[in-house]
Amino acid sequence: MSRILITGMSGAGKTTLLNELSRRGHQTIDTDYDAWVLPNGTWDEPRMSALLESEASLVVSGTVENQGHFYDRFSVVVLLSAPVEVLIERVSVRTNNSYGSSGADQSQIRQHVLDVEPLLRNGATLELDGCRPVPELADEVERLIVASDQT
Numbered sequence: 001m002s003r004i005l006i007t008g009m010s011g012a013g014k015t016t017l018l019n020e021l022s023r024r025g026h027q028t029i030d031t032d033y034d035a036w037v038l039p040n041g042t043w044d045e046p047r048m049s050a051l052l053e054s055e056a057s058l059v060v061s062g063t064v065e066n067q068g069h070f071y072d073r074f075s076v077v078v079l080l081s082a083p084v085e086v087l088i089e090r091v092s093v094r095t096n097n098s099y100g101s102s103g104a105d106q107s108q109i110r111q112h113v114l115d116v117e118p119l120l121r122n123g124a125t126l127e128l129d130g131c132r133p134v135p136e137l138a139d140e141v142e143r144l145i146v147a148s149d150q151t
Contacts, residue, residue, distance in 0.1 A: 002148030003052060003073060004141060006061040007120050008080035010100050010109055011087035013130040013137070014061040017080065020138040021059050026145070031062030032097065042066040057145065063116070068123055075148035078141065079124035082131050084113045 006014050015030055022028045029051065031037060038044055043064050051058070052073045060074075071077055082090075087109055091100020099105055121127060126144070128137055 001056045002075045002145045003057070004059045004144055004148070005067065005070070005074045005077045006059060006080055006141070007063045007067065007077065007124070008130065009063070009082075009087050009113055009117055010097075011090035011094075012080040012082050013090070013134070014063075014080055015096065016134055017137050017141065018059060018061050020134050021141060024138060024142070026059055026142075027057060028059045028061070031060060031064070036062065037064055043070070045069065057149065059141065059145070063120065071123055076125045076144050077123060078144070079117075079120050079127040080130045080137070081117065081121075081127055082129070084110055086131060087113070 006017060008014055015032065018028045018030050029036070031043060031048075036043055036047065041064060043062065043066055045066065048070060051060075052070065088100070088106050091097075091106070091109065094100070100109060128140060130137070
């Protein structure tokens with residue numbers, strides 16, 4: 001039973017990677033959507049607990065303050081990272097999420113790279129380069145799924 005968390009800064013490619021994994025037939029949850037994140041910026045803990053208790057194989061993405069409370073329920077925690085200028089470029093042109101389009105958002109992202117990304121790196125099992133082609137990243141996550149299912 002594999003449960004994988006994909007985390008990282010805004011613009012790292014989490015949603016794009018999840019879309020590819022979903023296209024390949026994997027069960028995915030992007031916690032940026034469908035009210036997984038509460039107004040205080042944390043995951044809805046009872047809802048996340050129920051999800052992780054009920055799904056056999058699942059790939060979840062998100063970056064929230066309380067995600068560490070759930071690390072022990074994931075087989076692998078993947079940090080998807082990219083240089084800050086790549087992050088800024090991606091968030092400034094994306095159409096599926098307005099966060100990152102303003103200068104204030106971009107300043108916040110730059111600060112999060114300095115303050116939050118090191119914490120994510122410390123909690124991650126594996127770091128993947130978000131600049132790699134999406135099919136390669138999806139292949140890597142699929143290898144993690146297979147390895148987790150075999151243990």
